[in-house]
Amino acid sequence: MSNNQTAAGNGEPRSVPHFLNGHTEAGSGSRSGDVFNPSYGTVQARVGLAEPALLEQAVAQAKAAPPAWAALNPQRRARVMFRFKELIEAELNSLAELLSSEHGKVVADAKGDIQRGLDVVEFVCGIPHLLKGEHSESVGTDIDVYSLRQPLGVVAGLPPVHLPAMIPLWMLAPAIACGNAFILKPSERTPSVSVRLAELAIEAGLPAGILQVVHGDKVIVDAILDHPDVKAVSFVGSSDIALYVYQRGAGMGKRMQCMGGAKNHGIVMPDADLDQTVADLIGAAYGSAGDRCMALPVVTPVGHETAERLRERLVAAIAKLRVGVSNDPDADYGPVVGAAHKARIEDYIRMGVDEGAELVVDGRGFTMQGHENGFFLGPTLFDHVTPTMRSYQEEIFGPVLQIVRADTLEEAIALPSNHQYGNGAAIFTRNGNVAREFAAQVQAGMVGINVPIPVPVSYHSFGGWKRSAFGDLNQYGTDSIRFFTKTKTVTQRWATHDDVIDQSFVIPTMR
Ligand code: NAD
Numbered sequence: 158m159s160n161n162q163t164a165a166g167n168g169e170p171r172s173v174p175h176f177l178n179g180h181t182e183a184g185s186g187s188r189s190g191d192v193f194n195p196s197y198g199t200v201q202a203r204v205g206l207a208e209p210a211l212l213e214q215a216v217a218q219a220k221a222a223p224p225a226w227a228a229l230n231p232q233r234r235a236r237v238m239f240r241f242k243e244l245i246e247a248e249l250n251s252l253a254e255l256l257s258s259e260h261g262k263v264v265a266d267a268k269g270d271i272q273r274g275l276d277v278v279e280f281v282c283g284i285p286h287l288l289k290g291e292h293s294e295s296v297g298t299d300i301d302v303y304s305l306r307q308p309l310g311v312v313a314g315l316p317p318v319h320l321p322a323m324i325p326l327w328m329l330a331p332a333i334a335c336g337n338a339f340i341l342k343p344s345e346r347t348p349s350v351s352v353r354l355a356e357l358a359i360e361a362g363l364p365a366g367i368l369q370v371v372h373g374d375k376v377i378v379d380a381i382l383d384h385p386d387v388k389a390v391s392f393v394g395s396s397d398i399a400l401y402v403y404q405r406g407a408g409m410g411k412r413m414q415c416m417g418g419a420k421n422h423g424i425v426m427p428d429a430d431l432d433q434t435v436a437d438l439i440g441a442a443y444g445s446a447g448d449r450c451m452a453l454p455v456v457t458p459v460g461h462e463t464a465e466r467l468r469e470r471l472v473a474a475i476a477k478l479r480v481g482v483s484n485d486p487d488a489d490y491g492p493v494v495g496a497a498h499k500a501r502i503e504d505y506i507r508m509g510v511d512e513g514a515e516l517v518v519d520g521r522g523f524t525m526q527g528h529e530n531g532f533f534l535g536p537t538l539f540d541h542v543t544p545t546m547r548s549y550q551e552e553i554f555g556p557v558l559q560i561v562r563a564d565t566l567e568e569a570i571a572l573p574s575n576h577q578y579g580n581g582a583a584i585f586t587r588n589g590n591v592a593r594e595f596a597a598q599v600q601a602g603m604v605g606i607n608v609p610i611p612v613p614v615s616y617h618s619f620g621g622w623k624r625s626a627f628g629d630l631n632q633y634g635t636d637s638i639r640f641f642t643k644t645k646t647v648t649q650r651w652a653t654h655d656d657v658i659d660q661s662f663v664i665p666t667m668r
Contacts, residue, residue, distance in 0.1 A: 173204040173348045175211065175372055176355040178218045179365025184211055190345040190374065195261030195492035196482040198530030202259075204348045207373040209380040212340075215369040216386050219311045219338035222366030227308045227336030231285040238334050241361035242278045245271065248357065252350060256321050257483040259347045261492040261532065262445045264484055267322075274326025276615035277633045281334035287638045288335065300650045306642040308336035309388040309412070313381045315402065317394040318494055319448040321347035324632075325354060327619070328391045329368060331637035333358075338367045342381060346494060348372050382406045389641065391632070392416065393450075395552070396578070396624045403627035414628040414640055418552040419580035419621060422455040422573040423609060424595065426566070426586035427463045433607075434585040435470045441583075441609035442558040443478060443536050446493045450625075451581050451603070451610045455542075455549070455559050457569045464562045468517070468540055471558070475518050475536045482528060492532040493555055499532045502555030506537055509548040509559070514539045520556055544572060552578065566591060574600035579622030583609050602626065 174181035184205040192202035253267035290304035314328035332339045343351035355370045381387055382405045389412035392402045396417030403415040425434055441453035458464035481488025493499050503521050510516050520535030534556055542549050542559040563569040573582040583605030584595040592606045602621040605611030613619055618634030620626045630640040
């Protein structure tokens with residue numbers, strides 16, 4: 158693709174358009190953001206950062222569209238989603254290349270990113286069933302009660318930088334299938350995949366205006382949060398911004414669902430299958446350069462001997478890791494997403510050293526021939542990290558694995574439980590009782606038992622605890638259907654006799 162040229166810095170950066178009312182639109186704002194190719198460290202595209210006037214236009218168009226879409230019987234909406242899924246599948250390779258070129262994750266991982274989003278599109282193909290309400294017959298004389306699930310109208314999604322297909326699809330698929338119109342404001346650093354998804358949705362039969370893509374930064378986020386016609390906002394990103402978005406949106410009376418940062422722990426028991434555990438930990442800690450909210454950046458071996466054996470094997474496995482450009486099929490992971498992000502990770506490594514942790518493998522200073530400006534970092538491993546260290550308490554979001562040793566299972570469970578984040582936690586053991594105890598006790602929203610990245614399947618739902626999520630309802634699964642609909646409960650009486658019921662001044666009861 159011509160991107161190869163621009164990626165290497167030899168051509169004019171392309172422009173990423175907005176997508177409004179069924180077609181791409183350049184927008185007239187004067188501000189723009191750079192979209193890098195992290196493997197080269199060069200600007201490959203520019204994205205216009207919208208001003209509130211463009212959001213006004215997007216919301217007005219979106220508001221006009223859903224009555225007809227919502228009135229369509231749900232089976233017909235499901236057919237559009239089914240066709241949408243097929244079109245994405247047909248373009249999986251080119252979408253993955255585009256995604257990988259903007260984020261830096263390797264192409265195989267980019268395909269996984271799309272696939273986990275597609276799973277949710279597939280889930281909402283069952284929307285006729287998912288939207289069914291409840292019915293209670295004869296709750297009083299001639300009286301039945303039933304409930305309806307009705308769309309909210311215009312809703313919005315604010316995804317993060319590092320899952321540019323999966324999280325937009327997690328948000329938009331249930332919202333649209335429920336009969337809403339959706340304003341998608343992608344991360345300004347990885348914006349292009351969202352535009353292509355919107356084009357495919359139109360090709361699949363989605364009416365114009367139902368899926369609007371507006372690019373922008375804080376200006377447009379605030380405009381979305383303040384807009385009275387946007388009824389719900391789904392957000393995924395870092396915790397401070399998640400809390401800000403949650404509070405501002407909720408303050409405007411919107412329904413809010415805001416997922417934040419993470420620091421997931423993997424507990425390794427003395428009886429764990431160590432070969433499998435090390436393979437799992439390496440993939441979960443360094444895959445996608447650690448840029449995943451369900452990565453495992455902390456490992457807690459229980460007992461001195463387990464720690465020593467684990468450390469030795471981790472060092473050996475790290476030595477075999479291959480860092481490469483994002484379209485290198487042999488690379489295990491690629492660059493991180495940007496120069497500032499790379500510098501931030503390096504700062505955390507420096508901090509860990511200053512705090513007294515033992516730097517076992519140092520990933521700083523990694524360069525790749527021909528890609529000297531790429532945002533690469535080698536794998537880093539720390540041992541003897543302690544809970545009082547700031548580098549442990551905060552999210553690093555890079556290819557850095559920290560060993561925090563524990564003497565007992567109780568001590569190990571307390572680590573993720575007392576951490577400010579509570580997205581996921583995993584345990585590696587052969588003992589069912591220990592696994593059961595861990596699952597019952599640990600203070601985290603998603604638990605893995607011999608599973609390093611326990612992102613639930615699309616018909617369960619995704620969400621963390623503590624500062625990893627603000628709001629009540631999780632992403633996808635039946636929670637998402639509740640989030641994107643409002644319940645109306647109807648109490649009806651169809652009298653089967655002519656008796657007139659006396660007027661009453663007391664609250665109705667069914668006694
Ligand atoms: P981010 O918080 O910087 O950005 C997320 C979104 O917020 C983007 O759309 C961005 O444009 C917008 N934004 C940024 N600054 C803003 C501001 N000051 N005011 C209003 N809006 C603003 O996060 P990111 O760097 O894109 O993504 C990485 C983070 O996402 C990590 O912390 C990661 O753990 C988290 N994450 C969490 C989950 C989860 O489900 N818990 C899933 C994926 C990622």
